[in-house]
Amino acid sequence: MTAVNRLETDRRFMAAAIRLSHKHSGRTATNPSVGTLIVRDDGTGPMIVGSGVTAIGGRPHAEAEALAEAGALARGATAYVTLEPCAHHGRTPPCANALATAGVVRVVGAATDPDTRVSGKGYAILRQAGIEVVEGVLAEEAADQMAGYLIRSLKKRPQVILKIALSSDGMVGRSGEGQVAISGPLSRRMVHLMRAQSDAILVGIGTALADDPELTVRLDGLEGRSPVRIVLDRQLRLSPTSKLVQTASRVPVMVAAGIDADPARRMALEAASVKILATDSHEGRIALPEFLEDLAAMGIANLMVEGGPETARAFLDESLVDRIVLFHGVGEIGAGGIVSPLRNTDMPKDFRRLRVAGYCKDRFEEWVRKI
Structure with missing residues (x-):
């Protein structure tokens, strides 16, 4: 040969x-x-x-x-x-x-x-x-x-995968309307597959309150692959009646809270099987680098960040995002729309486009940063 x-x-x-x-x-x-x-x-x-x-x-x-x-x-x-x-x-x-x-x-x-x-x-x-x-x-x-394993070994934090679904006019939702369908059913199935391959999925408290998401894997045969669900909630505003809390005994839920959070709220959530993660704060926000170090110490190597725009921007501003996944829908949101924190035309300079695909009418892009 x-x-x-x-x-x-x-x-x-x-x-x-x-x-x-x-x-x-x-x-x-x-x-x-x-x-x-x-x-x-x-x-x-x-x-x-x-x-x-x-x-x-x-x-x-x-x-x-x-x-x-x-x-x-x-x-x-x-x-x-x-x-x-x-x-x-x-x-x-x-x-x-x-x-x-x-x-x-x-x-x-x-x-x-x-x-x-x-x-x-x-x-x-x-x-x-x-x-x-x-x-x-x-x-x-x-x-x-195996980027999650490599990043956790080298940087002592999980790989952060930022997922954004945006409309043709660059919006991620409409103010005051909760969840707004932007991408099609095939794209949504791909998001569930991404969840199944992650160790944890994270949203900010704004998204948790506005959308009341469940954040589980809902694909036939993969229901048991739902990752740990995490909410950034410094003041413990997550409602005990939310879908996340109501399902915490079945699929783990962690809430990242500040040390000054209401003890009564803490007790109510813990009684519903929610794990409270004590976090450091910086300028009134959860200190993300230290928080990610704690997640890595728990064995979490792949963290999927799903929402919302303020949380996405916080991770981007701290240069803590390693992979960006964009799902481009074909419809417009128009007046009252919430502007996406990121578009493919303003990617951070150290990211390169890894792949592009089409899911029916939707367009998918994946961007990565060198490990």
Whole structure:
């Protein structure tokens, strides 16, 4: 096989491993959802003999799953891993050692693990065992898939995904009217899928009061994938009769409050299974950088910010947004409309457009900032 053909083969199988890694996005706790393929060629062309993705809850790792499926066929094979194999000992051996013990002769990796227990050490173990290692194949694509894990490791906060639905005249709603339908049903289904892949979803108290949202996943078969729901509510104004509070015993709700919030309101919400998060304040607002550090310490790696415009602007002003998702509807809102805090024509300069799609009549754009 020529070097060019080998590179093409590596990219093809790595792309397949990245697609596989999406299977458990949002379901692997503090570990990233990694994909691994074991591929061997006995002279008739490369063939997948084992595949694995990080198990729900974070264990076993993808490499262990793939090696178990491949069995003896792993000996002499190539392993494609979307993240550098782990190098630290727990109750099970490191994945790098497991690959070497299984007799894998070549490992193709995508992203490097920033965890200081792993970074570079996993590849070093493989090379010391005489295994050929190829790094950085589709590294950017793999990093995009596990951005929450990487950002939490590097910046000690979750990846913040800002979602905005805006009308053709740049509005996100109409003052005093609560929820206003802007995008179509397919776009709304995509939003529910985004929720299912997130660890938490956040709104400001203004949105919670005006819209009375439920913020759950309402897709057939994915109802159990609803993320933790968070409200920024410094003065604890959230009503005990709201949909969020009424469903808190079924899907977790956290309210970020100031230390000066009314104790009686705190007790009422806690009695309804709402968890109150004590937060620092800065200039009369919740201190977002410190708050995000607290969320990361709880294991939250992907935070979806859904509303409203004031909350979105606060995250943007603090340069805490990593990914921006815009759903452009075709209708106008007109007089009384609430202006969007952001449009595709005034993106922060360090964001690049990653993808564009059409959902029926709606237009979808995703913008990302380099990790």
